[in-house]
Amino acid sequence: MGVEICVEGLTKSFGHQVIWQDVSLTLPAGEVSVMLGPSGTGKSVFLKTLVGLLKPERGSITIQGRDITKLREHELYEVRKLFGVLFQDGALFGSMNLYDNIAFPLREHTRKSESEIRRIVLEKMDMVGLIGAEEKLPGEISGGMRKRAGLARALVLDPEVILFDEPDSGLDPVRVAYLNQLIVDLNAQIDATFLIVTHDIASARQVPDNIGLLFRRELVMFGPREKLLTSDEPVVRQFLNGRMQGPIGMAEEKDAAQVEQELAQLGAGARTETPGGRDLTPRLLPGPGITRPPRWEAIAAREAEPHRRKEVADA
Numbered sequence: 001m002g003v004e005i006c007v008e009g010l011t012k013s014f015g016h017q018v019i020w021q022d023v024s025l026t027l028p029a030g031e032v033s034v035m036l037g038p039s040g041t042g043k044s045v046f047l048k049t050l051v052g053l054l055k056p057e058r059g060s061i062t063i064q065g066r067d068i069t070k071l072r073e074h075e076l077y078e079v080r081k082l083f084g085v086l087f088q089d090g091a092l093f094g095s096m097n098l099y100d101n102i103a104f105p106l107r108e109h110t111r112k113s114e115s116e117i118r119r120i121v122l123e124k125m126d127m128v129g130l131i132g133a134e135e136k137l138p139g140e141i142s143g144g145m146r147k148r149a150g151l152a153r154a155l156v157l158d159p160e161v162i163l164f165d166e167p168d169s170g171l172d173p174v175r176v177a178y179l180n181q182l183i184v185d186l187n188a189q190i191d192a193t194f195l196i197v198t199h200d201i202a203s204a205r206q207v208p209d210n211i212g213l214l215f216r217r218e219l220v221m222f223g224p225r226e227k228l229l230t231s232d233e234p235v236v237r238q239f240l241n242g243r244m245q246g247p248i249g250m251a252e253e254k255d256a257a258q259v260e261q262e263l264a265q266l267g268a269g270a271r272t273e274t275p276g277g278r279d280l281t282p283r284l285l286p287g288p289g290i291t292r293p294p295r296w297e298a299i300a301a302r303e304a305e306p307h308r309r310k311e312v313a314d315a
């Protein structure tokens with residue numbers, strides 16, 4: 001069913017460098033959330049902190065009633081079994097074929113028989129569309145296939161939470177579209193809690209239930225997709241439209257006067273919103289034949305509301 005992750009007042013530094021501070025958010029059970037932010041704002045650090053690979057200086061991460069920031073290493077080992085992680089490059093072992101790569105966590109963490117392992121590995125390979133590629137080595141397949149193999153491996157222990165670190169990096173737009181559909185379908189099928197770090201705005205607009213944005217060492221916003229997509233917050237608008245004008249600069253920050261001037265110029269006429277601009281981009285739906293979890297009805301009703309209000313206002 002997926003578990004809720006409740007983050008409160010989280011702060012992470014390396015030496016004197018504060019990466020982010022006082023981050024609070026709740027990843028709702030079974031929902032898909034996306035974390036955005038300029039390069040270097042600590043999105044990967046956030047994922048590693050959630051899974052207990054990095055220790056925060058302050059704050060808590062509560063999962064199933066336990067604050068994992070307080071756990072000892074052997075207790076964390078158990079909690080980590082709740083997580084599946086898809087690393088940027090799939091993190092596959094280059095000398096092992098896909099079958100053995102995907103079987104690895106089962107052989108490492110369970111006492112299942114080889115016949116049971118075979119059943120699970122083939123089931124997960126089927127889910128990600130990799131049946132027939134069991135004997136291939138990671139170096140013999142495309143980047144998209146490596147991502148899907150990494151995803152199959154993240155699925156074998158039936159995780160309650162899946163963390164995706166830039167699943168779309170290095171993929172062409174068509175492969176990104178297929179991967180997004182796979183993510184939405186998988187979420188509907190296994191109902192785990194998903195958190196995706198991405199730079200791909202099109203994906204961020206279509207795939208998640210919730211969006212968050214890290215900037216200037218803070219979580220600027222985290223909330224339902226429609227709230228972020230229709231937000232007037234300058235940094236959110238700049239990021240979601242991928243434009244130069246706004247608070248985010250080449251080296252991440254700009255001074256206030258420059259931002260004000262740029263935004264005034266924008267207001268004076270230049271049209272730089274992406275297609276869809278402030279509109280609510282339609283959500284990517286699970287494919288035909290995939291039963292949608294009950295929460296989809298609530299989502300549809302929630303997302304219809306701004307449209308309904310707009311129609312009333314326009315009338």
Ligand SMILES: Nc1ncnc2c1ncn2[C@@H]1O[C@H](COP(=O)(O)OP(=O)(O)OP(=O)(O)O)[C@@H](O)[C@H]1O
Binds near residue numbers: 038044045
């Ligand atoms: N183990 C570490 N020790 C010291 N500094 C680190 C460590 N890991 C990350 N950092 C620093 O933390 C900052 C955030 O890094 P992180 O990789 O999380 O950013 P990001 O938002 O994921 O970036 P990108 O979008 O480019 O992948 C960087 O300045 C990085 O150098």
